[in-house]
Amino acid sequence: MSGIKSSRDRIFDFINITLLTFLMVITLYPFLYVIFASLSDPSRIMAYPGLLYKPLGFSLGAYKAVIKNPNIFTGYVNTCFLVTVGVAVNITMTALGAYFLSRKNVLWGKVVMFFIVFTMFFNGGLIPLYFTVKGLRLDNSLCALILPTAINTFNLIIMRTAFMAIPDSIEESAKIDGAGHLLILFRIIVPLAMPTIAVMILFYGVGHWNAWFQAMIFLQNRELFPLQLILREILLMNDSFQMAMGANVGDQEMISETIKYAVIIVATLPILCLYPFLQKYFVKGVMVGSLKE
Template identity: 60%
Template sequence: MMHKTIGERAFDGFNAALMVALALVTLYPLVFVLFASLSDPNAVVQNRGLLLYPKGLTLEAYKLVFANPNIATAYVNTLIYVVCGTAVNIVMTSLGAYALSRRNVMWKNTIMFLIVFTMFFEGGLIPLYLLVGNLGMLDSRLALIIPTAVSAFNLIIMRTAFQGVPVSLEESARLDGASDWTILARVVLPLSLPVVAVMVLFYGVYHWNSWFPAMIYLQTRELFPLQLILREILIANDTGSMIGSVASSDSMPIGETIKYATIIVATLPILFLYPFLQKYFVKGVMIGAVKE
């Protein structure tokens, strides 16, 4: 067993203290929002220092949030966008990555150059808006799913991962009469599950947090995702529809706690997803790392 010197032990202690400090600094904003959402509204407004525990524990803000029909509708819409959008993303990215990872595909290097080119140069918002409008997808759910069907960055990661699948497995499958569809579904994808899990995480988090495309393409409030409603509450200070029967003198304090409660409601589901996919994260990214 190697014995560490005083300098090495001092460095380890300093490194551990620094990591703990960074973790606390990163975690405290979320803890503050959680405690504020569970606190008495007047206590939150009057608080001027650190909030280390809920002051006057109450669930009134959450009751008002879940009683708001806009929140419930936006939650359902977001789940639809996340599930359907991620499914389309995985299917389209897998198909593109598989085709570009095969050795006998003509012009695949040229196609990859054009795909990488789009990562640095794009047409801009106005041509994209006109395209979505000409395709008849404005003010529809498709406007939030189809234009983002494939991410060039994620396609490159998945393509590199597919290239790591042994060629002998593909040749054996073809000798057994398997088609490209069968090889992709029963050989390549099962051997690339860590990368697929990372893609689900990337695409799912994107759809869950996305609000700008909805603000651009949607006019019907019944189609708004949760993050767009959250933006209205936080930026436009639109909490009046939730306060309802609360006395006007108490509307400002309860409005503050409603904002915090809405943030927690919008954040917790995606936080619960991370532990299930975390074990695949590093492995999936490393397998799909871009290499020569």
């Protein structure tokens, strides 16, 4: 019977499941370790050298110190602004560029596409970017983290390919009814390409949420620092020790260690909660954007 698996198929399934389970464990465990460490008793976690399979004791002192830190709240506000406004700008500009490049009768379309792809392999570097942003007077503003990277070339190519996969007859019917290019794009093309758009939202959103390098270069005002730059200071510049100043002198070092783990969870958890809502579009969107050129 066709429903009965052969011994080779069963061996393959066993090896496949074992390998994927192993990859899942080694990928998930570092995150679980950080969760367990952030909830552990500071004195016990400092004295424990091995792997963690559960919290050592239970303490929310690290999370209380994180919540009391005003820089964390300010970083959250700035990062949420970057994600919402930045993703809106990214999707709008990428959709406009992809629609233009996906038209079959565009003058010099292939030449323009060549120069766009060229930027994936060659760029001016950091110093020209800095002087460009400074010359446009965007430095020390959140616009410096949004406008220079408004379009990602890789995402533009994926969205262009997805737009090209939409049948021409739909666009022709809309033109007969009197629809213009903007109406066709935002009322017809974008809804039909929503799986790809959802993937682009995820890509751009994660990029803005994790961005810290450009913020470190272009921002001098601490009130504008995004969350990841605050996280960097806490992890690398011993700001966690300052956050633990309310404790006894002997306990400050221990509490500051658990604060580092708590900050990682606070900075990572929101973007992880977003992924399940977009995961169902992920595979479909990428495949739609990669099948037709």
